[in-house]
Amino acid sequence: MYLNCHTYYSLRYGTIKPEQLLAIASENGVQTLALTDINSTTACLDVMRLSKKYKIKPVLGVDFRNKAEQQFILIAKNNQGFQNINDYLSTFLHDSRLKIPTRPEQNIDHCFVVYPYQKGKHFELKSNEFLGISPQDLNQLKFSKWNKFRHKLVVLKTVSFQNKKGFNTHRLLRAIDNNTLLSKLPKSEEGQPTDMMLPYDELCEHYNEFPELIDNTNSILHDCTTAFDVENPEPKNLKCVTETEVSDYQLLEQLTHEGIPYRYGKNPKPEIYARIKKELHIIKEKGFVSYFLINWKILKYARSKDYFYVGRGSGANSIIAFLLRITDVDPIELDLYFERFINLFRQNPPDFDIDFSWKDRDDITQFIFREFEHTALITVYNTFKFRASVRELGKVFGLPKSEMDTLTRGKYQTSQLDSMAQLVIKYAKFIEGFPNYLGIHAGGILISERPIHCYCATFMPPKGFATTQFDMVVAEDIGLYKFDILSQRGLGKIKDAVEIVAYNQPEASIDIHNINQFKEDERIKDLLRNAKAIGCFYVESPAMRMLLKKLRVDDYLGLVAASSVIRPGVSNSGMMRQYILRHRHPERRTEAHPVLAEIMPETYGVMVYQEDVIKVAHYFGGLDLGESDMLRRGMSGKFRSREEFLKVKQKFFDNCENDGKPYELVADIWRQIESFAGYAFAKGHSASYAVESYQSLFLKAYFPLEYMTATINNFGGFYRTELYVHEARMHQGTIEPPCINQSFNEAIIKGKTIYLGFMFLQSLEAKTILKILNERQKNGHFSSLDDFIDRIPISIEQIRILIKIDAFRFTEINKRELLWEAHLKISKTVVQEHIVTLFKTERINFSTPELPSTDLENAFDQIELLGFPLCNPFHLLQRRSTNPLRAKHLERLIGKHIRIEGYLVTTKNTRTSNSKEMFFGTFLDRDGDFIDSVHFPPVAQNYPLRGKGIYEITGRVMSEFDCITIEVSKIEHLAIIEDPRYKIESENPTFQRKKSFEDLKLQRKHRPLVNSNLKH
Structure with missing residues (x-):
């Protein structure tokens, strides 16, 4: 009805x-x-x-x-x-x-x-x-x-x-x-x-x-009757890459054996053939042959285009994936557990996450859409969030912005709100979680046997690829499993760094894929041990920097473990601390339960990887592989537990009780297992990350300036651009602001000098940059400001940006004088393209007073246009500091209360076990070394940080596993000098300069025009 x-x-x-x-x-x-x-x-x-x-x-x-x-x-x-x-x-x-x-x-x-x-x-x-x-x-x-x-x-x-x-x-x-x-x-x-x-x-x-x-x-x-198999769906992905499933399997076998010499040389060990036989049997049995071949085909195309990529996820547990060059992790070397990837109980196809440079991914996506007939991106449901809903509903009800700000911050008593504000809160809570609009999944692509429209309609987002109207969970419910084609800036940095080295140090020879050599390199080991990995993939964050120090990591296996230990599932459950203790103190390894120590000898009986959880569930808890696979799904970020843990919990406890295991031990181990829900890495996934980390560590160790240039051009990593500029300076690089004759859109390096690119200048338009680069390529360098104005149609607002950043410093004329000239010579009307004439008209040269600009004024111009100064920020303090204390001194002051100054780099907010807010801080001292701080709830509440700048930190120096931190008791934001560009007349002649500038404009107004064709 x-x-x-x-x-x-x-x-x-x-x-x-x-x-x-x-x-x-x-x-x-x-x-x-x-x-x-x-x-x-x-x-x-x-x-x-x-x-x-x-x-x-x-x-x-x-x-x-x-x-x-x-x-x-x-x-x-x-x-x-x-x-x-x-x-x-x-x-x-x-x-x-x-x-x-x-x-x-x-x-x-x-x-x-x-x-x-x-x-x-x-x-x-x-x-x-x-x-x-x-x-x-x-x-x-x-x-x-x-x-x-x-x-x-x-x-x-x-x-x-x-x-x-x-x-x-x-x-x-x-x-x-x-x-x-x-x-x-x-x-x-x-x-x-x-x-x-x-x-x-x-x-x-x-x-x-x-x-x-x-x-x-x-x-x-x-x-009307429509039917879909939604209870026990058969996989609906593309069934055959060749003509039949038989020829698909023959191709997979052929490719596997062709890859053996490349990966293992001429005389591989017998265990390699045994592993190949086992995996091929299971892959064929489960019908996953085409899944491997599709990934192989995509990556074969990527290699033909010299695209960097990383195959990660549990797929790295497969020797077939390794031999097909889908992954670069040797599962034999790392003893990776194939059953984590595929087992006979697993219904859905395995997962390959393929990372590409953000610059290359769109071309890979286009290739997939060209190569495979029934293809679509997957949508994500962008839902109404509470704060955004409050703001949207506030506009609908006509609330003033100030009132909406109060409501979104949550700083109100509901009983004290008027009826309109209460309605906003009521309905914002009601629509929270409602779908608002359809977006695009970060990298999920469907390659279907049948047309996508058999299952849903598709829409066309701005990226230009057909996208489903349902998300990946619904897709998997009917047997459509996604291929993950992802992007990350880490790969872009590596690829760009190799190219930059090639032109800046052409004599250098790099094989960026020589991972085995990197693993034994002493320079890389030194960077790891001392956590000097700023800019390097996955190992540069403050938390990872500290963990590397605590574990004294200097080898591949140690880095693989650290990549997983840092995850919330391990760290929040207390297993991270146990792992560190047992790693540093071998005598404590006997504290592990004998069964756990036997299952996980490499990690001292501590669960670190997803495989460890599956092994513990299987060998310790007596669950079969099918039930253990439920735990794998529960640990997956896609499902965030989705009741899988609860389904097997009782059986785990019953099995352990029947085996006579103490309840307290069983409860503790189950608590550890549950902590992994949604926050665990497969070991192969960590190993894939570690491979990329080694590539970036190699570049950082041998070509730090080229690598920092690539990092800056790829918009950094964990930190803002400013820190990578600082890191380049710490490696004896000279950092230059953009230059009209030297710079490009991106940063470039010449010798040890890095010229920042035009793209880093706020408000400089892309079309202006393009005009400059095209004209310079066509007719050579600019000789003067007049030459630039003659050749580049530009507005006064745009040329002001270039002059203020000192991009015309090659003229050796002070930028304040250049600003005057530009204002006098460029019209404020709409900029037209220059018309080439037979005779070049001489421009009027006005007599301008000598107007020197100071380094401090330059610093404030840089802050305005780049977002940070190129000088040491400590030079901008209002009161010159006499505090001699530096980060390198703290090791001798453990347990002491100290005061030290630091320039804020980043903070991490978190909550204590009783839900009180606290945070961790990362600062730079005057010498450019890191200071790490801990701000417990009372301090976090009484001394909140007030944005970027230099702080005086008071607190007690603490040490844990050789990591030095300051437990803050007080922190004060230090004042910087007043912007010298805007001081009042009595303090600075700038005011008089402005006055003179107005006078000069009046003189110009009454001056006779020499040439009516001259553009002013």
Whole structure:
């Protein structure tokens, strides 16, 4: 009876969750309903999956609308009809310029079409087309010609809300969507307050004078059947890369054996062949052959383009992946547990996360879309967050910004709020978690055996690739498993650094893939031991820097372990501390339970990797591999536990009790297992990270300035650009601001001098940069400011940026004088392209006073335009410091209370076990060395940090595992000098300069024009 039901995936319109819709229908005695979200099939498969629980037959369709205006409803008779609807809907979602017509232009096969009465009453209806009569239309119908054609009429009772609160929420969502005040929302943009579900019998009573409509509606619903295997789905990814599954397997075997000499030389050990045989058997048995070949094909293309990539995740546990060059981690060397990757109990395909440089990923994506027929990106649901909802609803209710700021910060007593503010809070909480709009998954791509539109419609985001309307969880529920094509800046840094070394040190020879040599390199070992890894992938953060020191890491296995130990699952459960203690003190390794020590000798009986959890569950807790695989899913960030842990918890305890293991020990081990939920790395994943870390460590050790240049150009890593500029300076590099004749868009290095690029200048337009670079390439360097103005059409605002950053310093004319000249010679009118003339007109040279600028003024210009000064920030202190204490002295002052000054680099906010806020700080001392601080809740509350700058830190020097920190008792933000560019007349002649500048403009105004063609 219900042909038009909406969930909240009718974005910014519907207010009912998919499962809630089924629950409401069940309560109202409805056995069949048509899910027809507005221009969306997002919820269709989820409703199909959940419908059995509520004993409801779902029918699938779409409500086609232009904004809130309903045009028609398409209802699928079967799976082919659903695909046809998705095809048709996607034409509009791929091109926003297209408007949905009042009637489909072509016949949509295997579908019913229902028109709202007011739209369709003038149509001549085809056999599959009907007029929908709403309860409000019944009186009018009695006097209409259509009363004689009841066989073409159906019940059209729209369901968009559960209750009055749902309707109120709907109005707010419509106001947000229309960016208008609620009081000004047009009625045409709203649904009807009565668009709620009625009990089946009550709905029939409304139409008791028109029983044919009820029969017609029930007949349509009866004739519609769509089916998807959502309980035990078979994989629906592309089945064959070659022509058949047999030839696929033969190709996989061939590629595997061709890769042996490359990876293991001419005489591989017998265990390698045994491992290959075992893996090939399981891969074939599970039907995952095409999954490997698809990844191989993608990466073969990447290598042909010289793209850097890293294959990571549990896929690194596979020797087949290693031999196919999908990963670069040797699972034999690291004794990686293949069953973590694939086992006979695992239903879904394995996971390869392939990282590319952010510059290369789009081309890889284009290749995939070209190479494979049925391909789409996966969406993510961007939901309403509470704070953002407060702000959106505040605008809808017309609250002033100051009041919205108060509400978003949460600094209010609810009882003291007025009624309007209370409504904002109430509804912000209600819509929190509602889908707001569809985005794009970070890297998920579907490669399907059948057209994507068999399962959902697709839309076209700005990236230009068709994207599904459902997310990866729904995709996996029906057997569509994603390929992860990700990007990271670390790979971009490595690739760019190799290229920069090639031009700055052409005599150097680099094999960046020679990981085995890197593992034994003493310079790299020294960087690791001393945690001097700023800029290096995954090992540069303050937490990782401290962990490397605590573990005294200087080898590959140690770095692999550290990459996983740092994860929240290990660190938050107390296992990190146990691991450090047992690593540093071998005598403490006997504290491990004998079974755990035997399972995990490499990590001293401490669970560090996902594999360790699976092994403990299997060998210690007696769970079979299928049940252990539930834990693997629970540890996956995709599912965040999704009840998998609870499903096997009781069996784990029962098995241990039957084995006579002490309850306290079992409870503690289970607590450790649970702490891994959503926060664990597979060992192969950590090993893949470690390989990339070694590549960046090698470049940092031997080519630090080139590597820092690449890091700066790739917009850093964990820290802001400023720290990488500082790090280059610490390696004896000279940092120059952008220069008109030397700089490019990105930073470049010449010898030991790094010229920052134009792209780092705030407000400098891309088109201005392009003009400069094109003109310089075409006609050579600029000789003067006049030469630049003659050759580059530029506004006064843009040239001011270049002059203030001292980009014309090659002229050896002070930039203050250049600013005057520019103001006199450049018109404030719209900039036109210069016209080349036969004779070059001499420009008027004005006589300007000598106006020297100071280094301090330069520093403030740099802060304004780059975001940081290129001088030592301690030179900007208002009071010159006489404190001699530096970071290098702290080791001798453990336990002492000290005062030291530091320039703030970064902070990390966290909460104590009783939910009080505290934070950790990272600072630089005057010499450029790191100071690490701990700010416990009382200090964090009484002495909050106030942004960038230099602080005087008072506290006690502490040491733990050779890591020095300051436990802060007081911290004070130190004042810097007043900006010398804006001092008052009595303190600085700048004021008089401005006055002189005004005088000069007046003189220019009354000066006769020498040449009427001259542009001023």
